[in-house]
Amino acid sequence: MRGLKVILLTLVALPAVFAVKSHDFKTCSQAAFCRRGRALATRARESSSWTSPYSVDPASVTIDPTKATFTAGVRSSIYPEIKFGLDVRVHEDGVVRVRMDEVDGLRKRYDEASSWALIADPEISREIQWTVAKDAVRAVYGHNNNIEVVVAYEPLKVSLLRNGQEQIVLNGDGLLHMEHFRTKEAVDQEKSGWALPEAPEEGLDLEDAQVVMQMNPRSWFEGVGDDGWWEETFGTWTDSKPKGPESLSIDINFPNHGHVYGIPQHATRLSLPTTAGEDAYYSDPYRLYNADVFEYLADSTMSLYGSIPVMHAHSAESTVAIFNAVGSETWIDVAHFVPKSTHTHWISESGIMDIFLMPGPTPADVFAQYARLTGTSALPAQWALGYHQCRWNYISSDDVRDVQTRFDEEDIPVDVFWLDIEYAEDHKYFIWDKKSFPDPVDMLHDVEAIQRKMVVIVDPHLKRTDNYPIYQQAKDLDLLIKKKDGQEYEGWCWPGSSAWVDFFNPASWDWWKSLFKTMPEGDKWAWIDSTENTYIWNDMNEPSIFNGPEISMPRDNIHYGGWEHRDVHNINGMLFHNMTAQAVMHRTDPPKRPFVLTRSFYAGSQRLGAMWTGDNLGTWEHMAVGVSMVLSLNVGGFSFSGSDVGGFFGNPEPDMLVRWYGVGAFSPFFRAHAHIDTKRREPYLLEEPYKSIVRDILRLRYSLLPVWYTAFREASVNGLPVVRPHYVVFPQDEGGFDLDDQYFVGGSGLLVKPITRKDVTETTMYLPENEVYYDYFTGHAYRGAATGKNVTVPAELHQIPLLIRGGSIVPTRERPRRASPLMKHDPFTLRVALSTTGTARGELYLDEGETFAHQAGQFVWRAFEATAEKGGKEIRIRSRDLAARNLDTAVDGVALTTYDARNAFAKDVARVRVERIVVLGLSREPRSVVADGKEVHWEYKAGAAAASKGEGTASMLLVKDPHASITTDWEITIHL
Template sequence: FALKPTRGPGVEESEPFRLFNLDVFEYLHDSPFGIYGSIPFMVSHGKSGQSSGFFWLNAAEMQIDVLAKGWDAEGGILMPTEQSRIDTFWMSEAGIVDTFFFVGPGPKDVVKQYVSVTGLPAMPQLFSTGYHQCRWNYRDEEDVENVDSKFDEHDIPYDVLWLDIEHTDGKRYFTWDKMLFPHPEEMQRKLAAKGRHMVTIVDPHIKRDESFHLHKDASQRGYYVKDATGKDYDGWCWPGSSSYPDMLNPEIRSWWAEKFSYDNYVGSTPSLYIWNDMNEPSVFNGPEVTMPRDALHLGGVEHRELHNAYGYYFHMATAEGLLKREDGKDRPFVLSRAFFAGSQRYGAVWTGDNSADWDQLRVSVPMVLTLGLTGMTFSGADVGGFFGNPEPELLVRWYQLGAYYPFFRGHAHHDTKRREPWLFGERNTALMRDAIRIRYTLLPYFYTLFREANVSGVPVVRPLWMEFPSDEAAFSNDEAFMVGNSLLVQGIYTARAKHASVYLPGKESWYDLRTGTAYKGGKVHKLEVSEESIPAFQRAGTIVPRKDRFRRSSTQMVHDPYTLVIALNSSQAAEGELYVDDGKSYDFKHGAYIHRRFVFSNGHLTSSPVGNSRFLSDCIIERVILLGFTPGAKTALVEPGNQKAEIELGPLRFGGQHAAVAVTIRKPGVRVAEDWKIKIL
């Protein structure tokens, strides 16, 4: 997870780390070269448990050398060697540089300080935190309807179906191929009837076709990036000859945003959202497959000075378009491939065009963790790998891991075999169904974490050392990660694995999510693993909210009851939170939310409000599961009302396995939005 030294004694010198946004074909999993996004932010963390941060605000190409202890500078100065230290050397090609130092002292403090400069992550709509099904490309409306119905046939929940570039009329964005997608609004309404949504792709390259209204308008207004001679820059991308809007110009961003109105984007509906790809920008015949550095933007600014921010501005303009489309009422959803510092304000990102191999599965974890540390809390990797055909075992393991990514999407290249979850035999279908259902079971917890990220910048998924900053054994662990402060997940990164070594940090116990078995913290456990799951644990002292009824989509789960899973620590205590709002609008900014704090102590479970909320919900707590609680008590007293609830050994019910049992308070009859207390008698 830590940056490897690039120069110094005993170090085989390599290229410096390069920050330069590029469209990279099948990027290498262990390379210092630039790929799709760049965030010039560095975090330092040491044995003291303290952290600091450094932000180099510059959007030109930059290179960073990581200098090992004792590095001999070109000037002949030997760096101090009396203490262990790492020095870094930052270089930018052009432009203005602002630098920021963040003093922590903890890792979460550093992230909070960083987002106070670059902006807080956007609060996503609830549907976007579920599972997304994508492919380049679903052929036509019949294909879309068939894929949608197959999810129902196989009892697999999902929320979003995506259309890649082939859905357009000749790669003209904001259009539909009338032969393949003659009734786009009806297609979207059929999905919406099941609580589902659609995402279409909109890239920055505009086809240079005088009959295309978007090109004609942009050309007449002078809205394109210019070449070094002052003419409209003409590059080659999916449509062929293309030009690119100058997103540095606020006027042009406003013009772009208007294109997402229902009048301009004919065939779009309120359930349609957007995917920004190729926005590095990608130019097939350009230097390094991007725009020339001497291309000109607003005010004669050369492209070299702001290259890494082009995708950021494009993401911004698209998000603004969806916001305007709904008169500012509903939250946008926009996925972007390119990003820069501050992109977290506008939506999600992903790790780009990965490959179907075990190394890429493994590297997805440090990639997503790194993005989280830089404010990009809504990120993920293409499940299964974009390029290539994953063997069934790899695909299953990727679903099992991807269910814990903040952004959970399956995606594939058009040259690959179809890989929807039901195409690999009944057993593998069951395993992938189980993995996706785990995500839906945990949606209340994930949504609560997204709200935490929205107000603080603290990431949804975290390196172990963020939660255990003084535990040196956690510093180098980039195979396991925390989901919030409560769950620890360990991926399986090799074929036919029978065992996994899992380090569980801290001094308290950890409970297996499926079996409820307790494991001691502060040590490595060698565990048997099966094809059915990857190791995942709940931290003692935490309370995790769940929803255990399976529906077609997250939208259809809104009124379902909750389960609280209480993992008791050595003091027989635990605490946790739940955040609920309408899952769609900005009303939460005006108090329309539920935020509850749950505390279990001395045999009492209490629910109390956090903040002044004004959101109504009839949802109840259906079950309270107690891990680490000694069976014996038969009854609990619920207040107010002085009602009694039964205590029994009930099923743990996590994923597809129901064999494990745990102490359970059944049907306490309390509402999630109200104050109450449950006392075990």
């Protein structure tokens, strides 16, 4: 097996010197159903008389008087013998769900995608009344009855309106097409009656094709011939299609919104460029098909590792969104029209129509509406927000110990060390290679001794050998994915011949969770060479299969329930992630918050853990697009995300590596990782001054952990992203709609622009408002403008452009520690950045950081406020308890009915104090600073403002040891 291992490593390492092998992956023109869907759109666009053949049968409309739902039959003028059913309902929060399925067809279409994505069946409104007219059904609801949903009969069109303006329109361009189930024999018999002109080998020319289409309306609608209906070949692979054609196309338009965001994961701009029309930026649609794309392009619509079919549409007037609950491969065309209108065309291989229309009208409303559907980001363990050090591979127990020692010798903080696939004997996960790791538990305990953690990889492929008990158990329990003939599927991955567990089979769930137990239970398997502080990395779960079509699984493989892999492909990786997260959570009693990193994901994966953007390259282009990708993932609801620092491939020069650490330090998930062929590049190996710069960047990340943790708490409650693009924070400022190279960290008021270009010494940052912004490090003040303004900020290699928005209070912990758990009782510094009106506000959330005790009220949640009093002659800074005032949104999406400010955790940190308060922007030197009636020590440094430019060095007041606890109410008065 060592020989096989070398062969596999060689095969995988070789492409590292090349670009992505694009020929391994389909374009739309090579995917028959996408080709058919795009051809339909072309015919519609070129025909002045095009109209959708789908219409509602008025006689079939049925209103449920007890709730806001109606159903109706849908017919097609092209296929009058085929029946379709429409179901439209309005949720309590105003979200509209539109479902359509084939009725009494030859087969059942896959209709379970939403059941994996949604956290529960949404509550249906019981107050909305449907009005039935001769040509449409409509309902009016919302604040001041300003929202209206209209279902037009002929042709079928569903519109969501606000204040009389269309916000979202389904089938407005008439591109709805649900390919009904049929048999090849019936199609052949039907076509035998067509008077077809004799076609040359290369096919019909356009004139002949038009003749055929005019002779037969079905040809006009579907095109000439059965293009890939019954089988399809790509490369050496032939996809048998026993169910025949079953794709679903639908146009989803945003008539009053000029920008669309979301549909992660793609390496592209945040505001999605066009793929259709004369001014198309890309020639191919955006593809959602989870795939292992080796060395992906830095600017492409190619599918990557995960798929979240959610799209935001934005204008200065409103934000709306749709969630298309489909699990199969999906292609999305985007076209922008003047003035400020966006049309999109969604083409999926299989499944029913199940689309959720989110009315907004603000970005915050949309995030909350989507979170109520698919859940919020889980509140991670606090240590998981620290720095993670990984490479493929640390080669031995002694190597791991040496890496930890070197970090400590250089006084560089780190929380987590990672092991890639080589820790496992012959890539049999759960089983250590004892030649290289003879003492895994002792090694793990050595790491844990400094309150650090380890993460090891567990991939979904199981080595097909009788001496691997995990595979043997899965085989004996009949839990493995099958080929189309019902036999066990065999593919090729890291272990060689491999099999895959079918996690759609409920019988696999408890079995998989049992494998992570660290203590034996009877005669069951136990992972005794592990500890409860060993966490998990799920890679290759697209699934990645080296000898499969598009490096993945054949679409005609069979899952539990008889569904083909094509139906569930994009959901598959999430189920593996889900079961692993549950396994890690429940291996202890009481449970601990799990940390499981995933590469593949779907809508709802945010509930489970973290993700990273896969096999990026050590280039400036990949560094830059990684920022956009993380912002897009946050828009898609998946906040806990990041790109590999340094790039997975390549050997970045020291200056590039420094800049990449600046990117990573301001990503929700912060991990350095490297390919097996790269040089070692741990930060302690850098020469000076690079090593010291990286050390300072890492210390900055650790000092800001309270900010990151507070942002994650908010995300766990209301779905707001942890890193926020400008349109989220300033939804009416058109100057920020395209921005994706600078962003805000939670609601902290921190605005950052990581540098992703070589040899930069200064850069511009966009300020969206007439407010002061302070340089985080120097206190230099920049003044924005009501219409937006670009300002120039320093950006030398040792500098990260980081501003504090006026009106913010930022809590930090400034004492360097080796790992984040060691900071638990460290004091705080509060940076009070006064607004132009002399006010500021901030929040701090703390809890124990590892268990779920916070859901029972074991936490501290404080607000800090600065107000201008007595005509500006006093500035008062206060701390007050937020939990008692916000019981319904306290923490982690769990509402509390009672809260005790003196809970056990609060008592444990009662001695934690605020050791410093830094106030920026005072108008003049104070006369005194008083806390609890007593004068406290303070120092003042006057500013040097340049009034003509609206900027300059701000004044700075330093209050030392103001006798303020982090758990109690207090007030400090600055007398001016």
